[in-house]
Amino acid sequence: MINPMDTTDRYAPPRARTFTLNTPVLTTERLVLRMPVPDDAEELATIANSREIAEMTARMPHPYTYDDAVRYISAVQNGEVEGYVYAITIAETGHLIGMCAVENSPRFGGLQVGYWLGLAWWGKGYASEAASAVVDLAFRVTGTDVIHAGSRTVNPRSRQVLIKQGFEFTGLDEIDTVAAGRVAIERFRLTRETWLARKAGER
Numbered sequence: 001m002i003n004p005m006d007t008t009d010r011y012a013p014p015r016a017r018t019f020t021l022n023t024p025v026l027t028t029e030r031l032v033l034r035m036p037v038p039d040d041a042e043e044l045a046t047i048a049n050s051r052e053i054a055e056m057t058a059r060m061p062h063p064y065t066y067d068d069a070v071r072y073i074s075a076v077q078n079g080e081v082e083g084y085v086y087a088i089t090i091a092e093t094g095h096l097i098g099m100c101a102v103e104n105s106p107r108f109g110g111l112q113v114g115y116w117l118g119l120a121w122w123g124k125g126y127a128s129e130a131a132s133a134v135v136d137l138a139f140r141v142t143g144t145d146v147i148h149a150g151s152r153t154v155n156p157r158s159r160q161v162l163i164k165q166g167f168e169f170t171g172l173d174e175i176d177t178v179a180a181g182r183v184a185i186e187r188f189r190l191t192r193e194t195w196l197a198r199k200a201g202e203r
């Protein structure tokens with residue numbers, strides 16, 4: 001079992017490359033989540049190129065170019081991103097609509113979930129559907145007891161996505177972002193205990 005919380009013992013996470021290559025395809029009611037591939041670069045650059053998206057994330061630049069997309073996909077494929085990074089696609093059409101990831105985060109000292117969608121895909125419940133799938137994966141295949149998240153204080157949509165998964169607010173913080181400089185964020189966390197209780201309630 002992977003234990004991303006502990007890098008000192010024999011349960012430490014495998015090297016990043018192994019971790020990433022183990023990213024399994026996830027299916028939900030309307031979505032297929034899979035690793036991004038080089039052929040996604042053009043579509044990724046198109047849907048990611050919005051200031052509204054970049055300013056709500058920590059690392060996305062604006063404008064977001066084709067070269068940015070190629071570099072990011074290559075980094076994921078080369079195992080430079082330690083975690084599960086998913087292209088969110090529409091099951092029926094295969095269209096790429098956004099990205100979702102659970103990554104090791106030095107800031108949070110554990111796993112952090114993040115997501116974004118192309119503007120045309122907002123407001124249809126897709127982010128909640130994708131976030132739920134990757135949160136389930138993270139609790140099922142790692143030994144972590146908690147998953148963290150951060151959302152800008154001016155981002156009610158993202159806050160709502162997290163609260164719907166059972167995440168609870170833990171306090172305010174500040175981060176440096178590529179597109180918006182230093183910004184205030186709300187920190188959230190979901191414990192394994194809460195996740196398990198909610199799963200039991202779904203049955």
Ligand SMILES: CC(C)(COP(=O)(O)OP(=O)(O)OC[C@H]1O[C@@H](n2cnc3c(N)ncnc32)[C@H](O)[C@@H]1OP(=O)(O)O)[C@@H](O)C(=O)NCCC(=O)NCCS
Pocket residue numbers: 052053054056057113114115116117118121122123124125126127128129150151152155156157158160161164
């Ligand atoms: C955050 C983001 C992924 C949400 O995508 P989405 O597909 O619209 O999300 P969902 O439809 O699953 O859920 C959005 C929720 O916010 C609610 N919402 C929308 N606008 C809102 C507002 N102004 N105030 C409060 N809630 C709002 C919706 O009603 C919905 O909740 P509900 O299902 O209970 O009705 C999308 O807006 C995005 O990509 N933003 C830019 C990047 C970003 O913010 N990433 C998150 C950083 S971790």
